[in-house]
Amino acid sequence: MITSADRRPRDLLDTDIPDYSVKEAKDAYRTRSRERRRIMRAESVRDEDGEAFEKAYDQGIMLRLLRYLKPYRLQLVLGVGLLLLNSALAPIFPTLLARALDNYIIASAEPFASLTMDARLQGLWMVVILYMSLRLGSFVLRYGYTYLISWLGQRIIFDVRREMFTKIQRLHMGFFDRTPVGRLITRITSDVDAIQQMMTDGVVGLIADVGLMAGLLFYMFTINWRMALITLIVMPPLFLLLNLLRRRIRVAYRAVRLRTSRSNAYLAENLSGMKTVQVFNREARNARRFDEVNLELLDANNEQVRWFSLFFPTVGIMSAISTALILYYAGTKLIPGVESFVTIGVLVAYIQYSGMFFRPLQDLSDKFNIIQAAMASSERIFGLLDTPEQVADKPDALRFEQPFRGEVKFDDVWFAYDDEDWVLRGVDFTIAPGESVAFVGHTGAGKTTIISLVSRFYDVQRGRVSIDGVDVKDYDQVQLRRHVGIVLQDPFLFSGTVRSNITLGDDSVPQEQVEEAARFVNAHGFISKLPEGYDTPVLERGAGFSTGQKQLIAFARALVQNPDILLVLDEATANVDTETEELIQDALKKLMQGRTSIIIAHRLSTIQDVDRIMVMRKGRLIEEGNHFQLLKVEGYYRKLYELQYQERAGKS
Numbered sequence: 064m065i066t067s068a069d070r071r072p073r074d075l076l077d078t079d080i081p082d083y084s085v086k087e088a089k090d091a092y093r094t095r096s097r098e099r100r101r102i103m104r105a106e107s108v109r110d111e112d113g114e115a116f117e118k119a120y121d122q123g124i125m126l127r128l129l130r131y132l133k134p135y136r137l138q139l140v141l142g143v144g145l146l147l148l149n150s151a152l153a154p155i156f157p158t159l160l161a162r163a164l165d166n167y168i169i170a171s172a173e174p175f176a177s178l179t180m181d182a183r184l185q186g187l188w189m190v191v192i193l194y195m196s197l198r199l200g201s202f203v204l205r206y207g208y209t210y211l212i213s214w215l216g217q218r219i220i221f222d223v224r225r226e227m228f229t230k231i232q233r234l235h236m237g238f239f240d241r242t243p244v245g246r247l248i249t250r251i252t253s254d255v256d257a258i259q260q261m262m263t264d265g266v267v268g269l270i271a272d273v274g275l276m277a278g279l280l281f282y283m284f285t286i287n288w289r290m291a292l293i294t295l296i297v298m299p300p301l302f303l304l305l306n307l308l309r310r311r312i313r314v315a316y317r318a319v320r321l322r323t324s325r326s327n328a329y330l331a332e333n334l335s336g337m338k339t340v341q342v343f344n345r346e347a348r349n350a351r352r353f354d355e356v357n358l359e360l361l362d363a364n365n366e367q368v369r370w371f372s373l374f375f376p377t378v379g380i381m382s383a384i385s386t387a388l389i390l391y392y393a394g395t396k397l398i399p400g401v402e403s404f405v406t407i408g409v410l411v412a413y414i415q416y417s418g419m420f421f422r423p424l425q426d427l428s429d430k431f432n433i434i435q436a437a438m439a440s441s442e443r444i445f446g447l448l449d450t451p452e453q454v455a456d457k458p459d460a461l462r463f464e465q466p467f468r469g470e471v472k473f474d475d476v477w478f479a480y481d482d483e484d485w486v487l488r489g490v491d492f493t494i495a496p497g498e499s500v501a502f503v504g505h506t507g508a509g510k511t512t513i514i515s516l517v518s519r520f521y522d523v524q525r526g527r528v529s530i531d532g533v534d535v536k537d538y539d540q541v542q543l544r545r546h547v548g549i550v551l552q553d554p555f556l557f558s559g560t561v562r563s564n565i566t567l568g569d570d571s572v573p574q575e576q577v578e579e580a581a582r583f584v585n586a587h588g589f590i591s592k593l594p595e596g597y598d599t600p601v602l603e604r605g606a607g608f609s610t611g612q613k614q615l616i617a618f619a620r621a622l623v624q625n626p627d628i629l630l631v632l633d634e635a636t637a638n639v640d641t642e643t644e645e646l647i648q649d650a651l652k653k654l655m656q657g658r659t660s661i662i663i664a665h666r667l668s669t670i671q672d673v674d675r676i677m678v679m680r681k682g683r684l685i686e687e688g689n690h691f692q693l694l695k696v697e698g699y700y701r702k703l704y705e706l707q708y709q710e711r712a713g714k715s
Contacts, residue, residue, distance in 0.1 A: 124441045128258065129266075131219045142211030143270060149204040150274040152197055154282040157415040159197075161286075161408030163190045169407055216263035223255050227447060235454040236520045237480060244335075245328030250447055253323055254440035261437035269430045272423035279420050283413070287405065290413050293388050294420060301381045301424070308373055309431060315367035316436045320443075322360040329356050375425060382421035389413050454522050460539040467546050468531050469496035469659030471517060477525035478512060486512050488682040489526075494675075499660040501670035503703065504679035510663045513679075517661065518547050548626030554617035556605030561590055562597040564605075565619045572623060580623040583653060585646040586615035611646075618650055626658070667704050676700065 132139050167187040170176050178186070231247060283291040333340060333349055340349055393410040471494040478487040487509045494500050502510040515521055516528050519535045528535050535543060556564050565580065566572040577597065581587040589612055593599040605613050648669060654660070655673075664670045671690040678686035678693070678700045686698050693700040 124438060124445065127445065128261070128437070128441055131222055132215070132262070134222075135215055135218060138211050138215055142208045142215060143267065145204045145208035145211070146267065146271045147274045149201055149208065150271055151278050152201050152204070153275055153419065154278045154416070155197060156194065157412040157419070158282060158286070159190055159194050160415070161406070161412035163187055163408070164411060165406045165408035212263050212267050216259045219262050220255055220259045223258060223444070224251055227251055227255070227444065230448050230450070233452055233455075234450060235452065235522075236515065237453065238450065240480065243328035243332065245326075245331035246324050247447075248331060249324040249327045250444055253320070253327075254444050257320075257433075257437045257440035258444070261433050265430050265433040265437060268426060269434075272426050272430065276420060276423050279416055283416050283420075286412065287409055290389055290393065290405070290409075293392055294385050294413070294417055296388065297381045297385050301378070304377050304381075305374070305424075308370055308377065309435075311370040312367060313435050315363060315370060317439050318363040319360070319367055320436070320439050322356070322363050326356050326360050329353060378421055378425040382417060385421070386414055386417050389417060454519060454540070456539055457537065460542075461533065461537055462539045462542050467659075469498075470494065470529075470531050471659060471661070472529045472532075473513075473516075473526065474529070475526040476516070476523050476528060478509075478516060478521065478523045480521075486682050487516075487523075490682070490684050492677060492684060492687070494659055494661070496659055497657055498675065499655045499662065499673040501662040501664055501673045501676045502679055503664060503667060503670070503676060503700065507681075508679035509682045510679055514549070514661060514663060518549060519543060545624070546626060548621035548624060550614070550617050550621050554605075554610075554613040556601050556608065556613055556616065558603050559601055560595075560598050561593065561601060561616065564601055564616055565597075565623055567620065577619075577623060580619045581615075583622055584615055584618035584650040586612075586619050589615070611642075614647065615650075618647065618654075622654065667700075667707055678703075 167178075167183045167190065170178060170183060227250060280291070283294065329352070333353070340346060389410070393405045393413065473490050473492050476487050476490045477485060479485045486507075490509070490513075502513055504510055512521075516523060517530070517535070519528075519538075519540060522536060530538070530543075557567075559568070562574070562577055565577050574597070578587060581590055581597075590597060590599075601608070608616070651662075652672070660673070662670055662673060667690075670676060673689070675687060675689060676693055677684055678698070680699060686693060686696070686700050688696070694704065
């Protein structure tokens with residue numbers, strides 16, 4: 064046992080840092096640096112679940128991404144057309160500059176040398192008008208394709224996020240038991256943004272750059288093929304350098320994506336559990352752990368920046384080398400007395416062409432990195448979209464409008480959340496229509512699992528769960544749950560108003576029905592006293608409402624959907640005060656009339672009036688009967704009742 068003498072002040076625990084010499088600190092830093100890079104390389108080939116990434120570029124993934132463009136073919140074709148047309152115009156401007164210099168400004172060669180001053184000015188004026196006209200046309204084209212491509216990217220984001228959200232809502236509860244919320248948020252935000260960037264800047268920009276380079280090469284070889292070849296001399300070493308940098312950046316990109324997901328998951332977890340963090344004074348420790356997660360993300364971003372920052376200087380120095388070679392070669396041809404096939408205008412045009420040619424190369428490298436980042440994100444997004452729906456409707460699932468009679472039957476049901484760690488073991492029982500049944504037992508006995516299986520949040524591994532003689536797997540899930548009202552132990556309130564929380568956003572429900580349901584469950588009293596009544600804003604997670612008030616709103620929510628077939632209650636009175644419990648008990652008596660009711664309860668005093676009590680222990684049904692029948696038996700239920708009676712007597 065830790066005594067007061069063994070305890071150290073919290074500030075000492077948080078600030079107890081060993082002293083290092085300068086040399087030791089440097090050595091430690093170098094060791095950590097090498098270790099960080101080794102870890103980063105290892106992380107770059109694995110995802111959050113430890114599964115291996117596919118290759119950097121996957122044609123199958125790319126084709127699947129391009130399918131999102133199919134509904135917007137017209138906008139895509141028009142946008143790409145405008146883009147290519149603008150790219151075709153770009154190489155014309157250096158040619159016009161060369162024409163102006165050689166024909167009208169310098170005009171050292173015939174027939175332009177013999178032109179009069181007026182003719183030269185008129186020719187120069189025509190070149191200027193053509194130049195400005197083409198620039199204006201380029202402005203219009205650039206505006207058009209920028210707007211269309213940006214609009215296209217936003218539509219793709221909308222479609223992908225909608226598809227992901229729809230998919231997430233269809234996944235079974237077991238998926239959410241295993242998957243951190245922060246990871247899902249990363250999928251819908253950061254990963255989707257990476258795809259949008261690829262569609263707008265990556266693929267389309269790649270087309271533009273390739274088109275521009277093709278046009279430049281055409282003009283360059285047309286004007287002077289020798290100087291064009293000189294420009295291309297630096298291409299082989301440039302591609303080797305860029306390929307090396309690309310591989311390094313790919314590692315950093317994937318590490319950034321992985322660590323971003325970890326950071327979001329940690330943030331979501333701590334924000335959701337902030338009350339627990341503050342109650343147990345975990346702020347300092349959690350901040351220190353977040354610093355570790357954040358520093359890992361910082362390291363990955365720094366690694367990405369370190370390699371990415373080399374792209375532009377690398378392309379820039381190669382462009383400078385190319386320009387220097389052009390200057391030397393063309394300059395020697397312009398020396399008086401040397402046979403020349405190069406003019407001042409051609410030299411100026413080629414210098415411009417060289418800069419224009421290397422700019423797309425710079426962009427191509429950037430675009431490829433964008434595509435690589437999108438590939439990594441797409442793998443994770445499509446992995447989510449391809450997650451099998453373990454609880455899925457059959458093609459011929461039963462859809463109906465008539466109410467259930469309410470017979471619930473379990474036939475030798477075996478169920479496990481994980482492999483064969485059985486939670487239910489051969490459970491058999493039948494609940495008659497209109498019967499009220501309570502399940503009791505210690506935590507982990509399988510009580511709540513019963514409700515989850517009736518509502519088909521999970522599918523059983525063995526046996527059969529049926530309602531009105533039909534396996535729940537044969538029903539359409541939406542139709543099934545439409546007839547099942549569920550009140551959970553921890554009621555969840557959404558941002559909005561009290562009314563929207565009762566109707567769950569269904570505006571078709573009339574106000575009279577909402578108020579009637581609230582009165583029925585004894586919630587109208589406190590709701591009417593709120594500042595704006597049923598229109599009172601509800602903050603995230605129902606902040607400002609007591610647990611009892613949340614529970615009563617949850618009761619009204621279940622009732623307003625008119626669950627005339629089956630009402631399932633899961634620890635509905637577990638976390639409320641005595642006064643609120645009395646209100647809930649009064650509502651329960653009215654709710655259970657004419658409805659098949661399944662109640663899960665720890666407090667045995669709340670279920671004494673039900674038709675039948677079923678006692679669960681270690682996943683098996685060991686006793687059943689009403690309250691008085693079970694008390695007469697020297698069994699497990701009587702032990703539970705006596706234990707709770709003694710606890711209440713001790714507290715009083």
